[in-house]
Amino acid sequence: MRTLIVEDDFTSRLxxxxxxxxxxxxxxxxxxxQAVEAVSRALNLRQPYxxxxxxxxxxEMDGQEALQEIRALETKHGKNSGAGAKIVMTTVSxxxxxxxxxxxxxxxxxLLKPVxxxxxxxxxxxxxxxx
Amino acid sequence: xxxxxxxxxxxxxxIGAESEIGVxxxxxxxxxxxxxxxxxxxxxxxxQLQLENSSTPFSLDSLRELCxxxxxxxxxxxxxxxxxxxxLAMLRKLGLRVDAVANGREALEALxxxxxxxxxMDVQMPEVDGFEATRIVRSVxxxxxxxxxxxxxxxxxxxxxxxxxxxxxxxxxFIAKPVTFQALAQLLNRWLERMDFSxxxxxxxxxxxxxxxxxxAPVFALAxxxxxxxxxxxxxxxVVNAFLLDVPNQLRELETLIEGHDPVxxxxxxxxLRGAAASAGATALAQRAExxxxxxxxxxxxxxxxxLRELDEHFEAFKCELLNSSFLKQKGPEK
Numbered sequence: 251m252r253t254l255i256v257e258d259d260f261t262s263r264l265x266x267x268x269x270x271x272x273x274x275x276x277x278x279x280x281x282x283x284q285a286v287e288a289v290s291r292a293l294n295l296r297q298p299y300x301x302x303x304x305x306x307x308x309x310e311m312d313g314q315e316a317l318q319e320i321r322a323l324e325t326k327h328g329k330n331s332g333a334g335a336k337i338v339m340t341t342v343s344x345x346x347x348x349x350x351x352x353x354x355x356x357x358x359x360x361l362l363k364p365v366x367x368x369x370x371x372x373x374x375x376x377x378x379x380x381x
Numbered sequence: 382x383x384x385x386x387x388x389x390x391x392x393x394x395x396i397g398a399e400s401e402i403g404v405x406x407x408x409x410x411x412x413x414x415x416x417x418x419x420x421x422x423x424x425x426x427x428x429q430l431q432l433e434n435s436s437t438p439f440s441l442d443s444l445r446e447l448c449x450x451x452x453x454x455x456x457x458x459x460x461x462x463x464x465x466x467x468x469l470a471m472l473r474k475l476g477l478r479v480d481a482v483a484n485g486r487e488a489l490e491a492l493x494x495x496x497x498x499x500x501x502m503d504v505q506m507p508e509v510d511g512f513e514a515t516r517i518v519r520s521v522x523x524x525x526x527x528x529x530x531x532x533x534x535x536x537x538x539x540x541x542x543x544x545x546x547x548x549x550x551x552x553x554x555f556i557a558k559p560v561t562f563q564a565l566a567q568l569l570n571r572w573l574e575r576m577d578f579s580x581x582x583x584x585x586x587x588x589x590x591x592x593x594x595x596x597x598a599p600v601f602a603l604a605x606x607x608x609x610x611x612x613x614x615x616x617x618x619x620v621v622n623a624f625l626l627d628v629p630n631q632l633r634e635l636e637t638l639i640e641g642h643d644p645v646x647x648x649x650x651x652x653x654l655r656g657a658a659a660s661a662g663a664t665a666l667a668q669r670a671e672x673x674x675x676x677x678x679x680x681x682x683x684x685x686x687x688x689l690r691e692l693d694e695h696f697e698a699f700k701c702e703l704l705n706s707s708f709l710k711q712k713g714p715e716k
Contacts, residue, residue, distance in 0.1 A: 261624040261657040268616050307652050342656050364659040366609030 251380050252297065253277070256285040256304040256316065257340065262363060266303055266340075269367055273374075273381050274300075282311025286319045289335075293327045299335045301379055303361070306341045306348055313339060317355040331356065336377045340365055385410065439570045441475075447573055448476035456495075457481045458488040458502040458514065459535065464558070468501060468535070471562050475569060480687045485509030487683035489517055492525035494676060494684045498576065499569075500532045501556070504547065511535075512550040519551040531572055535560060598665040600695070600702045606662030617662075618709060624661035625703070628696055631657065635673075635689055647685065648677035654692070666695045 251274035257263040258280050270276050277299075279285040285304060292298050302320065306313035317337060324334035339352045342363040349360050359373050374381045382398075389396040394412035447453075455477045459465040465481045472479045480495070482488045484506045492500070500518075504511035515532050517523040534547040534555035547555050556568050603617075610616050631654050638647045655670035673688040703709055 257656075259653045259656045259660070260627045261620060262660040264623045265616075265620050265660045268619060269610075305656070307649065309646075309649055342652070342659060363656050364609060364662075367611045367613075368609075 251300045252292075253301045253303065254279065254285065254288055254292075254299045254335075256280075256282065256302065256308070256313070258305060258308040262305070262340075262365070266365060269365070269370055270301075270303075273379075281308045282313060282316030282319075285316045286311070286323070289320050290323055293323060293329075298324075298327075298329070301374070301377075302335045302337045303340055304337060304357075305363075306339055306343070306352060314351060314355055317352060317357055321356050336379060338373060338377070441566060444566060444570050444573070445474075445476040448569070451498075451573075452478065453498045453573065454478045454496070455480075456488060456491055456497045456500045458483070458485060458500065458506065458511065460484055460503065460506045464503070464535075464560075468560060468565075471560065471565050472501075474562070475566060477569075480690070482683045482687075483507075485511060485514030485517075488514050489523060489525065490681045490683040491687060492518060492523075492527075492530065494526070494672075494679070494681060495687060496526050497530060499572065500530055501535060502532055502552070503535045503558075504543070505537075511552070512546060515547075515550040515552050531576070533568060533572075598668050600663070600665050600698050601706070601708075602662045602664045603706075603708060605664075614711070621661050621703070621709065624657055624663065625700065627657060628654070632689075632693060632696065635692070639685060639689060642682075644677045644680045644685070648674050651677055663695075663699050666692065666699055669695050 253270050253274060253276045255263055255266045255270070255276055255278045257266060257278070263278055263280070267276050267278060277288060279288050282304075285302070289299065289302070304313045304316060308316075311319075317339075320337070321334065324330075336359070337357040339349070339357045339360040340363050341348060341352075341360060352360065358377055361369055361373055371381065382396075386396050389410045389412055392412040392414075394410055396408075396410040398406060398408045400406040453476070455472055457465060457468045457472065457479055459468060459481065460483045465483070469479050469481055480491065480497075482491055485502070486509045488500065488502060489509070491497070502511040502514060506514075509517070511534055515534075518525050518530065518532065519528055521528075531553045532551070534552045535558050536543050536547065536555055537558040544555060554568060554572065556564055606617050606620075607614065610620075631650065635647065635650050635654070638650060651670050651673040655667050655674060658664070658667035658670055669688060669691050673685065673692060676684040676688050
């Protein structure tokens with residue numbers, strides 16, 4: 251399972267990297283723009299990510315905008331809905347409107363921060379990822 | 382004499398004169414007064430003497446204990462930086478948690494978002510002076526958290542007229558400048574014993590005597606952190622170490638942004654710090670970061686500065702707690 255972690259906070263990013271690395275290679279990006287670049291690179295190399303964990307509030311490009319662009323890139327590469335990466339939004343906010351918006355931009359699940367291992371594993375299982 | 386007669390009669394008294402030619406005259410009057418409960422100050426030296434003589438004796442230690450145990454939180458509004466520092470130092474010594482602002486406008490801002498227990502305010506300040514600020518606090522348009530918060534004036538000219546002006550503006554008491562430690566202690570002792578601290582919210586929890594925090598939210602929620610990581614102690618150590626390394630940078634960045642007056646960027650950084658603190662189990666710090674985020678969202682410069690200083694303090698408390706625990710040294714059980 252190839253994972254991209256998109257998170258501007260160093261501590262939270264490290265935590266996710268550590269939790270996910272036993273299931274396969276992980277890469278990280280610190281904002282939405284870097285995430286879109288990483289996804290584009292991976293698609294061009296035909297090594298797409300299976301899972302993208304993305305924070306919603308980030309500098310430069312936020313998670314929601316990045317989500318849209320990532321899905322657009324995938325469509326361009328012939329990966330229509332369902333065939334792309336599983337995208338899990340991470341958020342510290344319990345604000346439902348953010349979560350609903352993210353689902354509208356086609357994310358597949360969400361995790362409340364601070365992310366815990368049990369919740370992460372449940373989420374990945376639910377998405378049918380190989381863990 | 383006619384005027385004096387009217388005045389004394391209005392005050393429930395009598396007036397009279399006894400005169401003997403070649404010897405002298407005695408003019409006298411009586412009036413009825415109610416003994417004052419508020420110790421008014423004439424000048425700093427005089428006030429101390431008066432207070433020492435008239436108020437019930439109290440120990441500084443017990444006052445300090447009360448302040449610490451109740452987590453008394455004060456706001457000092459004073460534009461003179463030296464006086465401000467002196468007042469802060471004295472109040473801290475008395476066990477209070479204190480913040481400072483430089484004028485009435487900032488005081489109002491802080492009172493709208495932070496639940497203080499009392500305010501000590503200079504009467505002469507730029508922008509909004511102490512009288513005006515007090516009037517606004519007491520009015521509906523002030524929209525402060527507690528419109529009846531005790532406000533004590535600091536005034537350099539403790540003239541009769543000034544005192545009346547303070548009380549008329551809605552201030553509760555006053556202290557003469559230069560403020561002395563003893564006079565300040567007397568003032569607080571007088572007021573704190575009447576105040577009820579039993580129903581306070583968690584955001585005003587105190588620092589304990591050693592300077593460590595005693596908030597309801599734990600400084601370091603180790604059990605919760607380990608539970609989240611399914612007992613992976615080394616991972617918990619890795620995450621906490623990363624956090625300890627990264628936070629000083631984040632605090633510096635926040636500091637820089639305050640100078641730049643960019644509340645949007647500030648809010649985003651506060652949000653990032655909140656996420657970091659939550660990830661590392663620094664629950665109380667995460668709470669403070671969230672408050673900074675709100676202050677930034679509402680564009681409240683005074684509150685922002687206070688919240689940022691709190692963050693500094695909370696990070697120190699977090700480090701303190703870690704150093705005092707064996708968490709970072711300990712080799713946890715193998716997972």
